[in-house]
Amino acid sequence: MSDFTPTEMMTIAAARALKASDVCFVGIGAPSAACNLARLTHAEGITLIYESGTIGTEPRVLPLSIGDGELCDTALTTVSVPEMFRYWLQGGRITIGFLGGAQIDRFANLNTTVVGPYDRPKVRLPGGGGAPEIAAQSGEVFITMAMGSRAFVEKLPFITSMGHGEGGDHRARLGLATKGPTRVFTDLCVMEPDPESRELTVVSLHPGVTRDQVQAACMWPLRFSAQPGETPAPTAEELAILRDLHARTKAAHAA
Amino acid sequence: MAQFLSLEDAIRACVHDGDTVAMEGFTHLIPHAAGHEIIRQGRRDLALVRMTPDLIYDQLIGMGCARALRFSWGGNPGVGSLHRFRDAVENAWPRPLAIEEHSHAAMANAYEAGAANLPFATLRGYIGTDLPKVNPNIRSVTCPFTGEVLAAVAAIRPDVAIIHAQRADRHGNVALEGIVGVQREAVLAAKRSVVTVEEIVEDFGPRSPNAVILPSWTVTAISHVPGGAYPSYAHGYYSRANAFYIAWDAIARDRDTFLAWMDANVMKKTPADFAVHARPAALAAAS
Numbered sequence: 001m002s003d004f005t006p007t008e009m010m011t012i013a014a015a016r017a018l019k020a021s022d023v024c025f026v027g028i029g030a031p032s033a034a035c036n037l038a039r040l041t042h043a044e045g046i047t048l049i050y051e052s053g054t055i056g057t058e059p060r061v062l063p064l065s066i067g068d069g070e071l072c073d074t075a076l077t078t079v080s081v082p083e084m085f086r087y088w089l090q091g092g093r094i095t096i097g098f099l100g101g102a103q104i105d106r107f108a109n110l111n112t113t114v115v116g117p118y119d120r121p122k123v124r125l126p127g128g129g130g131a132p133e134i135a136a137q138s139g140e141v142f143i144t145m146a147m148g149s150r151a152f153v154e155k156l157p158f159i160t161s162m163g164h165g166e167g168g169d170h171r172a173r174l175g176l177a178t179k180g181p182t183r184v185f186t187d188l189c190v191m192e193p194d195p196e197s198r199e200l201t202v203v204s205l206h207p208g209v210t211r212d213q214v215q216a217a218c219m220w221p222l223r224f225s226a227q228p229g230e231t232p233a234p235t236a237e238e239l240a241i242l243r244d245l246h247a248r249t250k251a252a253h254a255a
Numbered sequence: 256m257a258q259f260l261s262l263e264d265a266i267r268a269c270v271h272d273g274d275t276v277a278m279e280g281f282t283h284l285i286p287h288a289a290g291h292e293i294i295r296q297g298r299r300d301l302a303l304v305r306m307t308p309d310l311i312y313d314q315l316i317g318m319g320c321a322r323a324l325r326f327s328w329g330g331n332p333g334v335g336s337l338h339r340f341r342d343a344v345e346n347a348w349p350r351p352l353a354i355e356e357h358s359h360a361a362m363a364n365a366y367e368a369g370a371a372n373l374p375f376a377t378l379r380g381y382i383g384t385d386l387p388k389v390n391p392n393i394r395s396v397t398c399p400f401t402g403e404v405l406a407a408v409a410a411i412r413p414d415v416a417i418i419h420a421q422r423a424d425r426h427g428n429v430a431l432e433g434i435v436g437v438q439r440e441a442v443l444a445a446k447r448s449v450v451t452v453e454e455i456v457e458d459f460g461p462r463s464p465n466a467v468i469l470p471s472w473t474v475t476a477i478s479h480v481p482g483g484a485y486p487s488y489a490h491g492y493y494s495r496a497n498a499f500y501i502a503w504d505a506i507a508r509d510r511d512t513f514l515a516w517m518d519a520n521v522m523k524k525t526p527a528d529f530a531v532h533a534r535p536a537a538l539a540a541a542s
């Protein structure tokens with residue numbers, strides 16, 4: 001019935017949240033698609049930074065890795081990796097850290113390390129990479145992940161990157177002055193942390209999605225705002241630009 | 256002064272069983288040919304260090320060369336798992352692998368501390384994460400000026416660092432450009448170093464006064480191995496073989512297909528076989 005996929009809606013909703021004035025530290029995968037869509041639509045001039053050291057990059061196709069040559073070729077400048085993490089991230093120059101993850105909990109903590117016990121993991125995931133410090137040191141954090149009962153879980157087996165910890169003022173108690181996760185863009189809805197408890201709350205449902213569908217894809221009892229809105233459907237222009245970007249990317253990666 | 260050696264001789268001279276080995280290159284300039292040579296020479300009990308183990312360490316781990324790994328992100332970027340790394344951690348195949356897991360920021364700082372001849376690095380890191388609970392080498396230090404408690408990690412001081420670079424000149428100075436990662440820090444932190452290069456030139460010619468150069472006297476051995484970063488890439492020479500990174504997922508998923516691939520493409524090959532990967536870009540550059 002609809003002429004867009006849930007993944008396209010997720011990417012487009014995430015892209016809309018970015019501004020041309022943002023300095024955005026981009027995670028690979030879904031965040032990278034959203035950040036570049038923003039750059040190609042309403043946020044021309046946004047500064048995209050990848051952990052490989054590329055600052056102000058304008059890739060024509062989405063990178064497969066965070067260090068594809070395309071990122072360096074189109075960057076304003078490329079710095080070393082120690083400099084990237086020390087001067088630019090820890091230095092407090094990033095307004096938005098944009099992350100994905102394998103698992104998330106109600107306080108937007110992320111796990112990308114293991115499923116099962118650390119010493120004898122059932123599934124060994126890639127690990128933290130840049131995320132633990134991106135989550136702590138960016139001015140605020142956006143997260144984008146597809147929902148599902150294995151991804152949105154009651155309790156994380158491992159906290160790789162801190163969101164709001166145990167909720168409330170936990171970040172502040174640990175000395176973090178940054179905002180932490182402020183929005184989570186999924187394939188079904190948009191969530192924001194409650195201003196007091198910091199528990200994720202559904203603020204907007206994507207077109208055609210019901211509360212029951214969202215709850216079925218989440219292992220903890222979800223909170224909904226008093227009147228969740230409907231996420232505006234993708235415009236023809238947003239869809240065309242996103243599909244064009246994916247088509248260019250697919251052709252480039254197959255080469 | 257750096258010595259010009261064949262890759263076989265450079266690895267034989269610089270990499271020994273039991274060594275701590277850092278083969279760096281952040282997505283770019285990964286020294287794959289050198290990794291293959293270590294596997295062919297049957298090195299054992301290596302303590303590997305690398306921010307992103309990537310395919311190069313998936314291969315070394317799967318072939319049983321490593322006893323330990325210090326790392327910060329062990330995946331196939333944009334594709335998924337490193338299956339040989341996972342099999343070692345989850346099932347101890349082909350042998351147990353002791354892991355010391357960090358974040359990128361900590362690894363980058365630890366290399367820099369090694370290059371700076373410091374015993375440890377400090378950073379505002381790991382706050383609210385579980386990593387310090389599983390890695391006893393993530394500790395803390397109190398700032399003597401402000402009282403702030405900061406994360407501390409031991410400096411990385413490898414026995415040998417191995418990198419790939421675009422060019423060496425005839426004196427053995429090494430020039431690299433593009434995404435330079437932590438390669439300079441890794442070489443300066445290590446006791447010995449091996450650099451494979453795309454080209455050996457008479458003189459670097461016109462360049463930025465701030466070009467990234469490792470002087471000859473900081474490098475142990477240089478080997479001319481065109482194409483030696485494939486399937487990673489060499490900025491200005493050839494692109495990342497993203498199609499191969501995608502194909503690796505199926506090759507490495509199964510032990511038998513992995514071993515068959517390694518036998519055909521590593522054990523029965525030589526460093527010169529990497530040259531085929533250097534050609535397309537050389538042609539592109541000439542057109």
